[in-house]
Amino acid sequence: MDKIGFIGLGIMGRPMAKNLIKAGYAVVVCDVNQQAVEELRACGAESAATPAETAEKAGTFIVTMLPNSPQVREVTAGENGLLKGIRAGQIVVDMSSISPIASRELDALLREKGAEMLDAPVSGGQEKAEQGTLAIMVGGSAAAFEKARPILEKMGATVTLVGESGAGQITKLVNQMIVGINISAVAEGMAFAKKAGVEPRRVFEAIRKGLAGSQCLEDKAPRMFEGRYDPGFRINLHIKDLWNVLETSRAVSCSVPLSGQVIEMMIALANEGHETKDHGSLGLYYEKLNNVALKEIQK
Ligand SMILES: NC(=O)c1ccc[n+]([C@@H]2O[C@H](COP(=O)([O-])OP(=O)(O)OC[C@H]3O[C@@H](n4cnc5c(N)ncnc54)[C@H](O)[C@@H]3O)[C@@H](O)[C@H]2O)c1
Missing domain, CATH: 1.10.1040.10 (N-(1-d-carboxylethyl)-l-norvaline Dehydrogenase; domain 2)
Structure with missing residues (x-):
């Protein structure tokens, strides 16, 4: 199965990444908090030092679960950001709750490299993240959504494409x-x-x-x-x-x-x-x- 990149291993990201591992995916994780990285390594994940390296090591998908727009901008377009390692055809699935304006800007930057972003924020807290029963609302292209759906279904009970880029946010x-x-x-x-x-x-x-x-x-x-x-x-x-x-x-x-x-x-x-x-x-x-x-x- 495709190796999935996962950046942001906080209250929500940690159990979501673990559910992907449980479902049989190889996962490569990255976080500024090394303790969180070690916890995921103990569950079988590989690690990457930067978002750029995460993109290089991942297959089609890189999931991000970060606090807000500045962190998603930093991870995507900052020094050693995803854009430095991204390949055409890769899909960034940003599950953080951020500004739709930022989502649309970052999707446009990724598209310049032949990649794209799905904005896929969630409703439901830590417990639903652990159970894999989040409600996931998605914006982006229908083609990318269909490719990502099997992965999203490992983390959520309902997965809905709402519209174009930004619509999920x-x-x-x-x-x-x-x-x-x-x-x-x-x-x-x-x-x-x-x-x-x-x-x-x-x-x-x-x-x-x-x-x-x-x-x-x-x-x-x-x-x-x-x-x-x-x-x-x-x-x-x-x-x-x-x-x-x-x-x-x-x-x-x-x-x-x-x-x-x-x-x-x-x-x-x-x-x-x-x-x-x-x-x-x-x-x-x-x-x-x-x-x-x-x-x-x-x-
Ligand atoms: N906690 C909830 O109940 C809940 C519910 C629904 C949606 N959300 C949304 O999900 C998102 C994540 O929430 P959370 O509660 O897991 O947040 P969190 O603060 O617990 O986790 C964020 C993680 O991102 C990491 N991080 C921050 N900046 C980074 C960077 N530059 N590079 C790499 N890693 C970085 C942090 O170290 C941390 O591990 C937020 O947008 C939040 O609004 C949270």
Whole structure:
């Protein structure tokens, strides 16, 4: 089977690379964190010192799973970046959540070398990465997508081609907008109930099967009632995604007032030291704003 390059062995990348090894692929890994590289070597991976060397050693595919646009730019177009070692026909599958503007620029640079990029960000956290059940939303050419599909299916339960280059990242940003706004709505409604003298959990039970019901309500309201804000999905990652929403919305002249409000609340939470807590800690924001406790007193 084709040898797959894999760059970025963090919380998500590590289990994703391990799933490729488990599926029988040869994998060549690269990360600035040598400990992560050693962990993958112990699972049977080969290693490369730089992204350029990763491209040289890999077959058709190089997967990247990095924090944000600057790191993907560095790994792709920086000194010793992928572009230095890439061959015509190779496909970079960038599974990081980054700006779609950056994705499109990097795809254009790769195309000058006869290669191309699929932007393939994921929804689902560490647990789904470990289970290989991520939701993967893809932008790029249909031909590259069909070639990459078998690999993506080893990491995800749903793999969807949404459109041309950048479409995967746009889809991920839409997901993050809707989730952030939805969690804020849950927190605002529950704080309002409490302040108005009605027990939030009773409100939750009364409305959860109606139109206000949502996965966010189901997942986050009980966490607020229990004061449980361990991640989950971290506030600092959600802030990063909403910055990418604002950058893109300005580029296409789209007004996104609710996303603007949510990022302000999340920045305030981060400034109070909650940046590595779950994004459900928007509940804490509303608790402070209104001097109410959403957390129930344990009897
Ligand atoms: N953690 C989640 O729950 C989650 C869920 C969905 C999507 N995502 C997205 O997936 C991406 C990765 O998230 P994560 O939680 O695994 O991040 P992470 O910070 O845990 O991992 C990033 C990895 O990239 C490596 N890295 C950084 N710069 C590098 C460089 N120049 N060269 C080589 N390696 C480099 C780091 O050493 C690290 O191992 C992010 O874009 C994030 O938004 C995360």
